[in-house]
Each structure stands twice: as structure tokens, then as C-alpha cells.
Amino acid sequence: MQKLVLGAAAVSLALGFSAPARAEFALNILHINDFHSRFESITGSDSTCNAEGESKGECFGGIARLKTALDQTRADLKAKGENVIFLSAGDEFQGSLFYTTYKSKVVADFFNELGLDAAATGNHEFDDGPEEFSKFIETANFPIIGGNFNVAKEPLLAGKIVGVHILDVGGEKVGLVGALAEDTPEISSTGPNVAFEKAVTYVRGAVEALEAQGVNKIIVLSHIGYTVDQALAEAVPGIDVIVGGHSHTLLSNTDEKAAGPYPTVVKAPDGKDVPIVTAGQYGKYLGDIKVVWDDEGNVISAKGDPILLDASIKPDEGFVTRVAELGAPIEELKAKVIGNATEAIEGSREICRAMECTMGNLVADAMLDRVKDQGVTIAIQNGGGLRASIDQGDITMGEVLTVLPFSNTLATFQLKGADVVAALENGVSDVENGAGRFPQVAGLKFTWTKDKPAGDRIIKVEVQDGDAWVPIDPAKTYGVVTNNFMRTGGDGYAVFNTAGMNAYDFGPPLEDVLADFIAKQGGDYKPYTDGRIAEVK
Numbered sequence: 216m217q218k219l220v221l222g223a224a225a226v227s228l229a230l231g232f233s234a235p236a237r238a239e240f241a242l243n244i245l246h247i248n249d250f251h252s253r254f255e256s257i258t259g260s261d262s263t264c265n266a267e268g269e270s271k272g273e274c275f276g277g278i279a280r281l282k283t284a285l286d287q288t289r290a291d292l293k294a295k296g297e298n299v300i301f302l303s304a305g306d307e308f309q310g311s312l313f314y315t316t317y318k319s320k321v322v323a324d325f326f327n328e329l330g331l332d333a334a335a336t337g338n339h340e341f342d343d344g345p346e347e348f349s350k351f352i353e354t355a356n357f358p359i360i361g362g363n364f365n366v367a368k369e370p371l372l373a374g375k376i377v378g379v380h381i382l383d384v385g386g387e388k389v390g391l392v393g394a395l396a397e398d399t400p401e402i403s404s405t406g407p408n409v410a411f412e413k414a415v416t417y418v419r420g421a422v423e424a425l426e427a428q429g430v431n432k433i434i435v436l437s438h439i440g441y442t443v444d445q446a447l448a449e450a451v452p453g454i455d456v457i458v459g460g461h462s463h464t465l466l467s468n469t470d471e472k473a474a475g476p477y478p479t480v481v482k483a484p485d486g487k488d489v490p491i492v493t494a495g496q497y498g499k500y501l502g503d504i505k506v507v508w509d510d511e512g513n514v515i516s517a518k519g520d521p522i523l524l525d526a527s528i529k530p531d532e533g534f535v536t537r538v539a540e541l542g543a544p545i546e547e548l549k550a551k552v553i554g555n556a557t558e559a560i561e562g563s564r565e566i567c568r569a570m571e572c573t574m575g576n577l578v579a580d581a582m583l584d585r586v587k588d589q590g591v592t593i594a595i596q597n598g599g600g601l602r603a604s605i606d607q608g609d610i611t612m613g614e615v616l617t618v619l620p621f622s623n624t625l626a627t628f629q630l631k632g633a634d635v636v637a638a639l640e641n642g643v644s645d646v647e648n649g650a651g652r653f654p655q656v657a658g659l660k661f662t663w664t665k666d667k668p669a670g671d672r673i674i675k676v677e678v679q680d681g682d683a684w685v686p687i688d689p690a691k692t693y694g695v696v697t698n699n700f701m702r703t704g705g706d707g708y709a710v711f712n713t714a715g716m717n718a719y720d721f722g723p724p725l726e727d728v729l730a731d732f733i734a735k736q737g738g739d740y741k742p743y744t745d746g747r748i749a750e751v752k
Contacts, residue, residue, distance in 0.1 A: 238510040240387050240432070243292050243299040245285065246494060246502040248438075248460025250303065251310030251339070251602070252322060253497040254278045254538050256530070260559060260604040261497060262614055263311070263549075272526035276498040278325050279530030279538060284501050284522060285329060286531070297505075298385040301330060304460030304493065305337025305395070305438035308351075310602055310620050312545045312613065319347050321541065323354035325534070331357040333380055335436040336364075336395050337460065341403035342621065345371040352376060360436060362393030363417035369408035379421050387432060390425040392454075394418055394437040394447070396461055401707050402599070402651060414439055415450050422453040431512025434458060441466075441474065441493055442648050448481040448489035455514050456506055457491040462649050463564055465495035468520050478504060478517050490517035496564075499524060549613025554733040560605040560742045562618055567598035568653045569646055570750060573742035574601050574618065575655025578725075581732030582696045583657040585723070586627055591694035592678065593658040595638065597706045599651015600698060610740070615730050625722030626702035628715035633689035635659070636676055641707045644669035652706040656747060660684060664751040674751060692716070698725055 256264040256277030264274035285301060292299045307322045308314055314321065326334070336359060340348045349371040352359050358380045366372035382389045394414040399405055418435060425433055433455050437444055440462035448454055456478075467473035478490030494502035504519035542549075561567070562574030575598060583594040603617045630638070642654035643663045654661075662675040677684040678693065687693075697711065699720040704712035722728075733740055 239507055239515070240385065241298060241505060241507045242384060242389065242432075243297055243503070243505045244302060244434070244456070244458060244492075245288060245299060246302045246304060246458045246492065246504075247281070247498055247500075248304035248493055249306045249337070249463045249496040250498050251306055251496070252308060252314035253311055254313045254321070254325065255311070255542065256280060257497055257499065258606060260606055261563065262603050262606055263617055269526075274526060276524050277530060277538070278498065279532075279534035280524045280528050281498045281501065282329060282531040282534050284524055284528050288501070288503065288522070289330075300332040300382060300384060300389070302391075302434075302436055302458050303331055303334040304436055304458055305335035306339045306460060307334065307337065308339045308347075309342050310497070310617070312549060312616050312620075313541060315616065315620060315622065316545055317541065318343065319351035320354060323351055327354075327356045332382060333358045333360055333391050333436060335359075335393050335438045335460065336361050336376070337438045338396050338399040338403045341399060341405045341409075344404045345369050345406050345409065348372065349375060360391055360393035362395055362421070363397070363412050363414045364395055364399070364405075365410045365412075366408075368410070369406065372409070378417065379425065381425075381430060388430045390430040390433045392418055392421045392425070392433060392435045394435055394439050396439050396443075398707065401709075402705060414443070415447055418447060418454070419451045422451060426453055432508055437461075440464075440648050441479075441491070444491050444493070445479065445481050448483055448491060450484065452483050452485040452487070454483065454489050455508070455512075456504075456517065457489060458502070459491060459493040462493070463496035464493045465500065465521070466491075466493055477520050480517075487513065490514065492519070494521045549611060549616070551612040552609045553612055553615065553730045554610045554736060555739050556605055556607050556610050557739050557741045559607050560740075562601045562604040564599070564649060567601045567655060568649045568651060569598075571744050571746070571748035572598070572601075572655065573744055574604065576657070576744060576747070577732075577740070577742065578619070578729055579655050579657035581729045582625060582725070584732055584735075585625060585728050586694075586696045589627060589694065591627055591696045593635065593693050593695045594656060595642070595695065595697050595701070596655045597642075597651050597698075597701055597708075598653035598655050599706060600700070601655070610733055612730060615726050615733070619726045619729060621700065623698035623700050623725045624720060625696060625725060625728055626699040626718065626720040627694065627696050627722065628702060628711065628718035629692050630695050630711070630715055631689065632687040632691045632693060634710050634714040635687060635693060635695070636673055636689070637710045638708055639663070639673050639676060640670055641710070643672045644707070650706075652708070659687070660747045660749075662749045662751060666752070
């Protein structure tokens with residue numbers, strides 16, 4: 216049997232080859248993406264829901280509700296004699312105290328019982344380095360596919376992950392090809408031994424190799440983001456479907472907040488239509504698309520819509536019990552009230568990765584306040600490091616940890632004004648794709664535009680000088696505070712690592728900095744924006 220030595224590893228085969236394709240093969244694909252360890256249900260603003268919210272029917276998602284929806288949907292389809300698979304497009308790790316406390320084991324244990332047919336590698340699967348990712352692979356009883364990265368030189372991962380996997384479904388061969396965001400080494404912790412290549416290069420080679428083996432039903436299971444998925448479909452012939460993640464994009468034909476139709480259809484180089492699907496975030500939706508191929512392996516139909524996992528879906532009782540048992544040891548910490556929000560604090564990715572947001576101001580202000588007596592005058596926090604909003608009312612430590620789940624520490628250093636501007640250019644360089652590098656700031660103001668190419672988007676930068684705002688001095692050295700991930704070059708902030716001086720990366724945990732700042736407000740915290748970030752359109 217020929218193997219595909221492409222990127223992550225070779226092709227894995229579920230079963231041997233069977234009879235030639237039959238006419239009009241139909242496959243129902245159920246899928247999720249960017250779950251981020253949200254085992255508990257969430258509110259409409261993506262913070263953790265509580266018992267009162269459940270009793271009022273105000274909660275969404277949660278692993279127990281996802282289990283019910285999956286079981287019911289699969290049972291209904293199988294009762295009709297239809298083929299069905301369940302896929303995850305990556306980012307199972309990070310995002311709640313469950314992952315912080317139990318790491319990859321809690322993810323693998325629950326996902327094993329969901330009956331996944333395959334999962335993509337997400338960038339957050341590398342957050343705790345190759346070691347934790349290796350533990351996840353070893354514990355999972357479903358294939359985790361990689362794609363455009365090579366782990367042959369990483370002892371902890373070598374031989375453990377494949378880039379292509381072939382499923383046998385209803386007597387047909389369905390090829391799955393993995394793809395991971397190319398900037399993962401910048402936004403996660405892959406280590407020095409994992410080598411990446413361009414997703415389009417890898418996928419093209421993988422598709423050609425599958426076709427050479429007679430596989431003509433090919434799904435790209437990607438974690439590269441919605442806009443990059445579209446570019447991939449436009450560049451590579453032979454892809455039949457893309458099931459994506461990374462950008463947390465909701466596609467829907469019924470939800471007015473959706474970024475596009477479900478599926479979004481893109482024309483491939485060979486003239487064929489490629490349907491692309493992605494289902495939001497945090498297990499709030501279960502993607503559900505039915506794809507039909509003709510006897511030559513051409514997609515002739517792709518229809519469906521995500522299923523909203525709302526109060527109409529009763530959570531699986533067994534999973535509810537297990538989540539409660541696992542949550543018990545951390546409930547006391549989560550329940551600690553540290554302040555009160557006079558109104559909701561906006562921390563959604565759609566806002567905080569594109570413009571000034573109230574959560575960004577809160578976190579940046581807290582960081583700057585903590586080190587203002589150290590000669591530090593500028594704070595820069597990546598919008599992607601803010602993972603949730605906080606609802607109006609009591610602010611708990613659990614909510615703070617949900618907003619800041621990465622266990623980052625406060626980092627300080629000195630930087631020339633010109634390099635501060637270069638850092639801001641990086642921050643706004645990929646806003647079109649919702650990149651997490653977007654800068655939330657304190658102690659400075661900046662104006663920018665999308666109308667110019669990346670690298671030339673910053674129009675004006677001012678810093679605070681007493682009560683006045685003055686233009687930043689390119690030659691002057693400024694004290695800067697950020698998080699240790701960014702200070703060491705994360706999210707593309709290489710200039711912090713290469714040009715930063717007198718760096719100290721081992722300050723207090725960022726979640727403690729935020730909690731202390733909120734408590735310092737004397738009870739109530741009023742969220743605000745003040746125009747510190749302005750976009751010229």
C-alpha cells in the first residue's frame with residue numbers, strides 16, 4: 216500500500232479498499248469547531264451559565280447538551296439508513312477552568328464518548344507544548360490529523376499523528392486531509408522541532424495522492440480560518456468539502472448574525488463548486504450538512520444548517536453528573552465574588568479583535584496600573600487573549616479565569632518608540648481574518664486604517680504625557696507591559712523579543728492582576744471606551 220509522506224505523517228487507513236463507488240453516495244457530516252473546553256453550558260454572551268440560567272432556559276451548549284444532540288441526530292439518520300460521521304475542526308484545549316485544572320485528559324475522556332470519527336489539530340492543542348498534545352493523542356480513541364506540519368524531529372510526537380486519514384463509510388472511501396494555521400508557531404508553543412509548510416502546498420499534494428489511490432471523496436478538515444478556507448478552495452482542485460475552524464465563524468441560512476451562508480460555496484480551479492462549513496464556537500452549534508456525490512465522485516448537492524443547542528435540547532444526565540463532579544473542586548474558587556459590573560463588559564472576539572473593546576480597556580488598564588510605579592507607561596494586550604465577556608452584576612473569579620484562561624504572566628520591558636509603532640503594525644496586520652494579534656492598549660492612542668496594505672496601516676500614535684497626549688517619539692525608550700506570551704514573540708510580536716530591553720517575563724499571573732484591579736475599584740466597575748483606538752475608513 217502506497218503511503219503519503221506529507222507534512223505531519225503518513226496516511227492512515229481505516230479499512231481495506233472495497234467495491235467501486237455507487238451512484239449518488241450521500242454522507243451526513245456533523246461537526247463542531249473551537250470548542251475550547253467549554254464543558255459547562257454558556258450564556259448568550261459566551262460566559263459560563265449557571266443553574267438559574269438553566270432553569271430559565273437561557274443557556275446554550277455544554278458537553279451534556281452536545282451529547283444529547285449528537286445521539287439524537289445520529290440515531291434519526293441511522294434509522295433512515297443514512298451515512299453519518301462526526302468531525303471536530305480543532306481547538307479542543309483551553310478556555311475554561313476544566314482545562315486549566317485537568318488538562319488534556321478531561322478533553323479526551325469526554326470526546327471519546329462523543330464518538331468522533333476524526334479531529335483536526337488546532338493551534339491551541341500546542342498551548343502546553345508537544346508534551347500535553349502527545350498525551351491527548353495517546354488518550355484519544357479517535358484519529359487526530361495534522362497536515363501541513365512535520366513532527367518527525369519532535370520525539371514526543373514523532374509517529375503519533377497523521378496528515379491524512381481514510382474512513383470507510385457505507386462501503387465508500389472518504390479521505391480526510393488536515394490543515395493547520397501556518398502561524399501556529401507564533402501563536403502557540405509548538406517548540407523548535409515542529410516544522411510548518413504552506414497549507415495550500417500540503418493540501419494539494421495530499422489530494423493528488425488520494426486521487427492516485429482511487430479516493431474521489433475528499434474532505435479537508437481544517438483549522439486555518441474561514442477566509443483562508445475560501446482561498447484554499449479557490450487554489451486547489453479536487454477538494455469536495457471543507458469543514459473548518461480557527462476563526463470561530465458561524466455560517467447559517469437562518470441566523471442574521473452569521474458571517475455567510477451554510478455552506479459557503481467557492482469555485483475551484485477545475486470549475487467545481489466547493490462547499491465550506493464552520494459552526495461558530497464553544498459547542499453552541501452542531502454543524503449538520505448532507506453532501507451527495509455522483510458515481511464519478513462529483514459533489515452534486517450540499518445542504519444543511521447548524522443546529523442551535525439551546526434549552527430545547529435536554530442535557531445528557533450522565534454527562535451533567537460528571538461535569539458537576541469534576542467542577543466541584545473548583546467551584547469555591549469560581550464562586551468567589553471580586554466585584555460588580557455595572558453593565559456587561561464586552562469581550563467577544565468579533566469586537567476585541569477588530570476595535571477598542573471594554574474588556575480590552577479593562578485588562579490593559581489593570582496591567583498598566585500594576586506596574587505604573589516601575590516607569591512603565593504603555594500596555595499592549597492581544598485581543599485574542601481575551602476569551603469571553605462578563606455579564607452585568609457580580610464578577611466572579613471563575614469569570615475572570617474564563618476571560619483569561621492561558622495562565623499568562625505579566626511581562627515588562629523597554630522598547631524604542633519606533634518599535635512600539637512596528638508592534639502596532641503587526642497588531643492590525645491581519646484584522647480581516649480576525650487574528651488574535653489585534654492590540655488592546657492603555658497609556659497610548661493610535662489611529663489606523665484597513666485601506667492600506669499590512670505594514671503601513673498605522674496613521675498616528677500618541678502617548679500620555681501627564682494630562683496631555685503627545686506624538687510618540689521614535690527614538691525615545693518607553694516602558695511597556697504585556698503578557699509573557701507576547702513578550703517572547705507570540706502572535707507575531709517578534710519585535711518585543713528581538714528589540715525589547717531589560718525584559719522580565721515572570722510577573723504575577725494575569726488573572727490575578729485583573730482580579731486585584733477589579734477589587735481595587737471599591738465594588739463597582741463601570742465598563743467604558745474612550746477612543747484610544749480609532750479606525751479611519
